[in-house]
Amino acid sequence: MSDYNKGLYKSWVPKPLQLLLILVFTILIMTLNPVNSGNISMMVGDLGIMPDYLMMANFASFIGMATAMPLILRVKMRFRTKEIMVTSLAVSAVLSFVIATTNVAEIIIASALIMGFFKMFMMLEFILPLMFILSPDGKRGRFYAIFYPFSIITGNVAGYYLSKLAYHTTWQYPHLLTAALCLVLIMITVIFQHNQRFARKLPFSQIDWLSMVFFAGTFLFMAYFLSFGKTLNWFQGSSIRVSFWGTLISFALLALRQLSLKRSYISFGIFTKSNVQSGLLMLLFTGVFLGASSLQSSFAVGILGYDMVTNSSLNIMMIPGVIVAGVVAFYWFKAERSLKMLVFSGFAAFFLNSVMMYFMMVPELSYISWLLPMVLKGYGLCALFIAVWFYTCDKLEMEAMLQAIGLILVFRSFVATAVFSSFLSWLQYQFQWESVQNLAVYMDGNLMSAQTALSGYKSIQLNAILAANKKVYGLICIAAIGMMIYVLQHHFGRVRFSRFRWTKARFTGALRRRKDGNVKILRERVEELEDGAGAVL
Known part of the structure; x- marks a missing residue:
């Protein structure tokens, strides 16, 4: 048996079942959101916090996903597929439970950041097989034309039913259900996924963790600035000024850090x-x-x-x-x-x-x-x-x-x-x-009663x-x-303008022969005229 396996499941799993599992895992992983936008009003009322915190938590999940992107290939080469899936699902289950039981807004934001980070590793495990299934010839356009509608529809339908579930129960229930689904997915992963490596094992030694901190810090500062800006009257608030300068300084440090690295983040x-x-x-x-x-x-x-x-x-x-x-x-x-x-x-x-x-x-x-x-x-x-x-x-x-x-x-x-x-x-x-x-x-208090x-x-x-x-x-x-x-x-x-230019590059030999022939004919005629003129004289 080969030491490497670029697939996801064990050899005894039938192909139709593999396709079904890929589809189910993709749908469920797409619905793993730390904050459902439809439940924000219930969370604000129950927790007694400003909606700006939950808006920032929603942004933090995208920041976590983007932070994980440069590490995707390294992680896939370092760990087995089963290890990546089990770890990511376990972390998502724990953090979903934390979000459902905490009353601290900062913990929700931190949990959203980490959930987004691990969600990207899980997503890429299934996006790559889907890419080869939907577009075997490697044309990304056809894959995007199928995958993006699928992901948008999945997100909208899941958001509707999670909002409906929260409306008839509480906003905590969808998060507890998410944690339970993650545990079920872990069981399926342990049973069906193989325990082989994707390729040769590579170390983590060349990953610059400080750049990752600068990257996440840059956009977390920006998320705070954009989420709380209107509430705190923009630059009138000291924390808004700190977040603004924190964004600029973190991004400058990130850019300067990449100049000194052999393998940049x-x-x-x-x-x-x-x-x-x-x-x-x-x-x-x-x-x-x-x-x-x-x-x-x-x-x-x-x-x-x-x-x-x-x-x-x-x-x-x-x-x-x-x-x-x-x-x-x-x-x-x-x-x-x-x-x-x-x-x-x-x-x-x-x-x-x-x-x-x-x-x-x-x-x-x-x-x-x-x-x-x-x-x-x-x-x-x-x-x-x-x-x-x-x-x-x-x-x-x-x-x-x-x-x-x-x-x-x-x-x-x-x-x-x-x-x-x-x-x-x-x-x-x-x-x-x-x-x-x-x-x-158009309202005059002197002409109408207070009521x-x-x-x-x-x-x-x-x-x-x-x-x-x-x-x-x-x-x-x-x-x-x-x-x-x-x-x-x-x-x-596409080329917007084209201009026809005459060039002699391709016709140099033919033009030279034609020119030499004309010169020869002209010389012969001149000699004939000279001979004729001499005889008369």
């Missing part, structure tokens, strides 16, 4: 490439629309009065759009077309979603009216995730991509979304106060929120037009 070399720069810019554009989800939630919960289950069910409406985007992307990559119009269609779908949300800012709205804008949102989200991610990582060397993929991942999943979520939330708050002041002009004035307070607040949301969505629509113009003028790796 991350590589900044690929960020000089045109496709990476343009891809990150388009991911930043996508963050504008993802950040607007906070406006949608405030409207659905604050104005329409939806409960957490109904609010989570809106994400289920995105599924048809996600499926359409996956099908379009699959055949788009199969035909090997340019990515320009696929990316443009994604931004156009988000633009139409923002336009519809602008006109939907009314005090009363039927539930079915959400269907079309959410389908457009699902299409735009899936199309941009597939196309922009493919374009960003296109034609990159595997070694360089593995060293820089952590930065790209944290930029897509955390930075782009968090920056605009925080900015749009602050902008909506400023517009809300402005709207309250504008509406208060009458207080009875109109709720109406003023609701109308102020609606007016503020409309202003923000209007600005997003204007920005979306600029994004679409940028996409239309971008080359996406």
